[in-house]
Amino acid sequence: MTRDRHAYRAWAIAALGVLALAAAPWVIGEGAQRFLSEAMLMLAMAQMWNLLAGYAGLVSMGQQVFVGLGAYCLFFASISLKVAPFWVLPLAPLLCAAVAAIVALFMFRLREAYFAIGTWVFSEVVSLLVSKTERLGGERGIGLPTARLVDPRWLEPLTFWLSAAIAVASVFGTYALLRSRVGLGLMTVRDNEVAAAGIGVDVWRNRFIAFVVAAAGCGLAGAVNFTATLYVAPGFAFDPNWVVAMMIIVIIGGIGTLEGPILGVIIYFALREALTVVFGLSAGWYLIGLGLVAIAAILFEPDGLWPLVRGRLGGDWLSVRREPPAPLRMTAAAPAAADAATSSPRGLGATRE
């Protein structure tokens, strides 16, 4: 019963959140909208990285390639077709999914650290190729003149709503994916690849789905992010700091939980604003601060902070635990389900038993 009540509470909070996001552009200023847009897009990207590392056992150090490709896809299509950037937005995740599907054929031959390095190298190669391509602005990058096709009063709110929609979709889309058959397969693959194949799970296919979904998600978030800045260059688009931020957020918040990245993104941006705005330190300092927090998390709370927070709040929230259907549970008498609610799955090798 408590499980149901907590589930209702989570859904109620989510519904209120969606309403608040819809109304926000009339309430808060442009600066705040821009800040929140950035945070929500970062949440979407972190959730994608969490899907990969926390649920599929794929530690990618090259997710920034999809952030950049998504952005360049949107800029190129919008400028070539001379249409407002928002209309060609769907192309960004499609291109990233297609690239990921092809890259997976090669990357999936690599395991663990080799996969991480392989994805990173791929990202650097794409970054260099883009910086050598004059049609894409080379190293200097390109602007987004077609943004003028959007009513300037609506540019910021539209970006905000899109960012909010992407963030919400990333959380609940991942939730739906993990609740599905694919999700159960993914979690067995993460826990033990050989044993997963041994009970009939198609390891390659499950990982492939996660990799393609994560690429599309990062591409979409990247495209919207650079639409907001109206300018893209290889140094920013393919910046390894994208994946570092995703990783730090997921590790601080709690890898292998859907709530972890939400908590992580709040801590990430709170710390960044505190150090840069409140204490007026230069941009490098918040990265150092976040790095220290991440190291502390790995050392002292390898499951991240969400399990602690959940311990205080109680309940299941966005749990993807499967429990026997109630009528069956009665007949089979399985009272020990309580343990499941207090324990969370963990993702990275460092915390594996």
Next chain:
Amino acid sequence: MPALLEVAGLRKRFGAIVVADDVTFSLESGQCLGMIGPNGAGKSSVFNLIAGTIAPDGGTIRFQGRDLGRLPSHLRARLGIVRAFQIPQPFPHLTVYENVLAAASFGAGRSGPAAARAALDVLATMGLAAKSGVLAGRLPLLDRKRLELGKAVASSAKVLLLDEIAAGLTEPEVEELVGLVRSLKTSHAIIWIEHIPHALRAVADRLMVLHFGRNVLEGPPAEVMTSRLVREIYMGFRADDVA
């Protein structure tokens, strides 16, 4: 009517090391074939070959009359060839129920309530019903072994490959496991690699002795265990020399 599992002329070598050399046997449902042999004789390799985690250099493995060829291991599992590992391989961050549910979903191809029902049935059979909500990584050894068997059964296995599943258990626990395996024999074909003679004698209909990748002897358990050849292989000297 072909046998459920027919292995013929199976060969595999890693460099100079021969792990399977013309291994031939067949197995029907309801039968248990015990496999013994010294360490390095190729017992686990034969399992790897049957389960499809390594590819043979030659020979055939037929399941229900069909040549498995290079069929990947997850498809063999779906056909019904499932192994239980010497060191249990649970999904540690999933609950016991989820472990078995995954096997019922992917191995047996069930979904929804049918998968849940099958999973709960298996948990009841394995004596794990009371622990369904426990994380598999927190189970004690005997329960891990039960879960390992439970995953195989929930996958709708027809051929169970049991790799030293009694290793590391106390004597009473071995007895319990033997009872479990014997009850599984009625509905499965079982190949059991084990070093505990009385466990094999209690369940196996036949014993097969592997030595340097060859099956050198096959017959009734009592006969094989008392044979001169087995004593020679295990003791490392010719039985004649003792007298």
